[in-house]
Amino acid sequence: MRLVIARCSVDYTGRLTAHLPLAPRLLIVKADGSVLIHSDGGSYKPLNWMTPPCTLTTWRRAEQETSEEPGNDWVEQWDVVHDKTGDKLRVRLVEVLEDISQELGVDPGLQKDGVEAHLQALLAENIDTLGDGWSLVRREYFTAIGPVDILARDESGGSVAIEIKRRGEIDGVEQLTRYLELLNRDPLLAPVRGIFAAQAIKPQARLLAADRGIDCVTLDYDALRGIDDAESRLF
Known part of the structure; x- marks a missing residue:
């Protein structure tokens, strides 16, 4: 990753045109390959950016080259061109204040509290x-196409297959249908x-589940952890 702090335009x-003054x-x-331009504000959102696949070309202006045009006294220019759309991002650096490069390596990814494995264990x-009267048969019940998250029996002894997701979408309903x-x-x-x-x-997903005869249950992660008691809430 390369971080550059510079006075630039x-x-x-x-598909659109936009200009950020100096x-x-x-x-x-x-x-x-992505390039992002940030100001000291606006939280995480960049002012402008280019996502991959794109090609970055940089060059420096020779010291003897001058321009009488106001605001055109840049010392380094970046041209970032999207390989598929041809969209172009041009950055002209007038003064470079900091220029740092650092290899970050492979990121292990964000580990969120309340992921599916935690929800499965808690449920x-x-x-x-x-x-009342429900019992657990086993977690990760094996099938030929993969394990069902939970196999349980209801109060009447009937078998129930439970598929658990953080966010319930159509793909999850399709997966449970196959199981x-x-x-x-x-x-x-x-x-x-x-x-x-x-x-x-x-x-x-609720509509598709109803069409397939599948019940939907919204999980309260805090209540399952014992942090939050729904019966003691005022609201």
Whole structure:
């Protein structure tokens, strides 16, 4: 990653045009080729940017080259061209204040609290939150196309396959549908009904689940952890 703090102007041309007049800014060039221009404000959002795939070309103006045009006394120019659309980002640096390069290596990724594995473990430990008399058969119940997150039995002893997601979308409902088709071929389990559980479920996923005869359950992660007691809330 390269970080440059410089007084610069920026022009974007392509599907739209935009101009940033001369001012001090932070320029970020990432290993994936993306280029971002930030001001000292606006939170995380850059003023302008170019995403990969793109090509960055830089060159410096020779000391003997001069221009009488006001504001055109740049010392270094960056041209960033998107390889597919041809959109162009031109950055002209008038004064470079800092220029730092550092290899960051492979990032392990963001590890969020409340990921699917945590939700699965918590729901398995508290399976009775789905109803009195419910019992856990096992977590990660094997099928030929992958493991079902939880296999349980309801109060009447019926088999229930539960698929758990942080965000419930159509793909998750499709996945559970495939599991149910396989599980219902097993005479020791059939009939098996499905529950699609998530912290938030999109309306399209709810509609598809209802069409497939699958129940939807919204999981309260804090309540499962014992941090939040829904019955003691004022609101």
